[in-house]
Amino acid sequence: MKQLKDARRLVIKVGTSTLTYETGRLNLRRVETLVRVLSDIKNSGREILLVTSAAIGVGAGLLGLPERPRDTAGKQAAAAVGQSELMNTYSRHFNEYGHVAGQVLITRDVIENATRKQNAVNTLTQLLAYGVVPVVNENDTVSTEELDYAFGENDTLAAIVAGLVGADALILLTDIDGLYTVDPRTDPAAEKIPVVTKIDDQLMAMTSGAGTRRGTGGMQTKLRAAKTAAAAGIPTVVMEGLDPKRLYDLLDGQPCGTLFEAE
Numbered sequence: 302m303k304q305l306k307d308a309r310r311l312v313i314k315v316g317t318s319t320l321t322y323e324t325g326r327l328n329l330r331r332v333e334t335l336v337r338v339l340s341d342i343k344n345s346g347r348e349i350l351l352v353t354s355a356a357i358g359v360g361a362g363l364l365g366l367p368e369r370p371r372d373t374a375g376k377q378a379a380a381a382v383g384q385s386e387l388m389n390t391y392s393r394h395f396n397e398y399g400h401v402a403g404q405v406l407i408t409r410d411v412i413e414n415a416t417r418k419q420n421a422v423n424t425l426t427q428l429l430a431y432g433v434v435p436v437v438n439e440n441d442t443v444s445t446e447e448l449d450y451a452f453g454e455n456d457t458l459a460a461i462v463a464g465l466v467g468a469d470a471l472i473l474l475t476d477i478d479g480l481y482t483v484d485p486r487t488d489p490a491a492e493k494i495p496v497v498t499k500i501d502d503q504l505m506a507m508t509s510g511a512g513t514r515r516g517t518g519g520m521q522t523k524l525r526a527a528k529t530a531a532a533a534g535i536p537t538v539v540m541e542g543l544d545p546k547r548l549y550d551l552l553d554g555q556p557c558g559t560l561f562e563a564e
């Protein structure tokens with residue numbers, strides 16, 4: 302994990318299942334700890350870009366809906382409510398620790414058009430130059446997974462953002478501490494795979510696409526994201542985000558989760 306020790310520019314993605322309770326409301330203690338740890342990591346001289354999910358989940362919670370809406374309009378409306386709540390929470394906490402957050406909402410069409418992509422790169426780079434923590438999400442209010450121009454999940458978005466800013470590492474925080482031989486939630490014989498040097502079809506076939514009721518991703522989207530990052534020369538770590546303080550161990554070079562090496 303030496304590459305993590307030396308990594309200066311980090312893209313850290315955190316998922317809905319890590320950020321929220323079963324009720325859909327924000328897990329404030331975890332968000333606070335996460336922002337405190339990220340602020341401290343930033344104080345140590347590294348650059349942080351946070352890719353956050355949970356706009357739809359938090360919006361559904363605030364609207365008192367029993368679960369994530371399934372229809373497009375419902376998701377888009379929930380995201381409008383949830384994204385502002387999310388951003389307000391991140392901004393307040395980053396400010397408390399002397400840092401400034403800046404919201405960046407991206408859709409796939411931005412990435413597919415060379416000029417707009419370059420604009421996004423310029424904005425992200427300028428935010429980093431200003432010392433801001435860019436807080437990135439998909440622009441879910443105009444783009445949801447049913448639409449063919451949508452990312453639909455943030456693992457892929459995080460890998461693309463890592464490529465846009467030439468990150469030194471991509472860290473995907475989730476509710477499972479890495480890649481296991483079988484699903485550890487259902488099979489006690491599951492063993493963790495600490496390092497993956499190549500993401501091939503066999504590895505993809507081993508994993509399930511199922512995320513939690515609140516999240517969308519599951520391990521397959523993480524593998525695909527790691528593959529995208531690896532192709533851009535960026536290593537990825539998939540690790541548990543339930544205790545954000547474990548990021549300190551990772552950046553100290555200790556083994557955490559699963560490391561997917563860059564190509």
Ligand code: GLU
Pocket residue numbers: 316317353354355356357358380438439441453454455456516517518
């Ligand atoms: N962009 C979605 C949201 O903020 C989440 C996508 C994902 O779960 O990866 O709700």
